Amino acid sequence: MNINQAGYNLCSGCGVCVTACPYGAITFDLNTDGFYEPVVNAEKCIDCGICTKVCYKYLPAKEPFENTFQEKPVYGAWSKNIETVKTSSSGGVGYELTAYFSEKGYKVCGCIFDAPCDNCKHIIVETVGDLEKIKTSKYLQSNTVEAFSGFKKNEKYLVIGTPCQIYGLRKYIRLKKWEENFILVDFFCHGTPSFNLWKKYKEYLHRKHGLSLTLKNVNFREKNVESKWQNNAILTQDSSDKEWVQNRAFSENLFFKFFLNESCQNKACYECKLRLDHCASDIRIADFWGKKYAGNEWGVSLVITNTEKGEQTFDEIKPKLEIEAANFDDLQNSQGKRFNVPNQKREAILKELQGEKTLEKIYRKHFALKEWYRKSIIGRGVSFIKRRALK
């Protein structure tokens, strides 16, 4: 018995099975669609079943569906240090958690953009100075294997990752009987886009804006633009320090157009049972999108404490934060959707991202006409008539 056995869910590529396998029988690499996928080596596998014990595939949905956050405390929070807020994705709660617990002697595990390898991976940070590297969201799948395999029995860790990575890790540390030493933090997750989108986006930057294909730094949540938190931008810096800021709203940025059009996320992300059905972290953070902070300039983090440990952890960092109580309605208004629905063109787009076509061409083929129609007088006229008819 191993993870090749069908489950309730598709593989999310969290990588924990690779860490958990005592026989080194699972390898982990990008598949042709541009997502991490574990592969079992039948010759090494002895069917011990340990990989299935940590695997997200075997987590059933709640039937009937019940929102797991219904009874949980919800907060809006941001760091008292405005520089932290400005350089974080939302309100900087992620950074304040890592900084406080790093100073207390915890090792912190989070995601970096790994420039030499041109991908994302988790690392274990030993010093407060290195925490900058893991700050902010990287909208790519992070490879957890090396970092998660480096956890040691008697050390204390604070780990931040996607809900599926944290679910697998919770199961793994429970098997190991190490749970007491860990604080687990996840976030509301829109899913992770294909690496093939990232490759095409880099080629686009190269062609249109003269950046070299070797990037040194990427900030997917650059706030030093006119629109700040509400409409953030991607900043890319190449190996010769040339910078380009895609200084536009989410809806005008080619990378985010594909990502937010639901056209290139991992299939498992569209049925994620860890979005609202279940949650394995002590604390969940997010952007506090929605009505409550619609006018906010630099960013507010949404915080939900899921466990007693999560509540105690959050209590400890409260002096570093401005905090406002929120409720379940605010949460629903901010993160209401149980699942994101995949774009009908997803399969075709994933195929084209593997080929020779430029990103602009793929975009024009699948979305430009629709966008033109929506913006045009005809499109606006039709939607006006539709709205009138609904009244």
Ligand SMILES: Cc1cc2nc3c(=O)[nH]c(=O)nc-3n(C[C@H](O)[C@H](O)[C@H](O)COP(=O)(O)OP(=O)(O)OC[C@H]3O[C@@H](n4cnc5c(N)ncnc54)[C@H](O)[C@@H]3O)c2cc1C
């Ligand atoms: C792929 C992805 C999708 C997201 N989708 C949503 C969403 O739909 N709605 C929403 O409200 N928020 C979403 N977020 C979370 C959001 O972007 C912020 O992380 C959150 O608001 C917390 O911000 P912060 O300023 O407190 O912390 P930040 O400074 O943003 O800290 C975030 C932490 O997440 C970790 N991290 C960054 N990138 C990754 C990654 N690729 N994989 C695993 N861990 C990572 C880092 O180690 C860091 O410690 C998403 C984040 C990611 C990475």
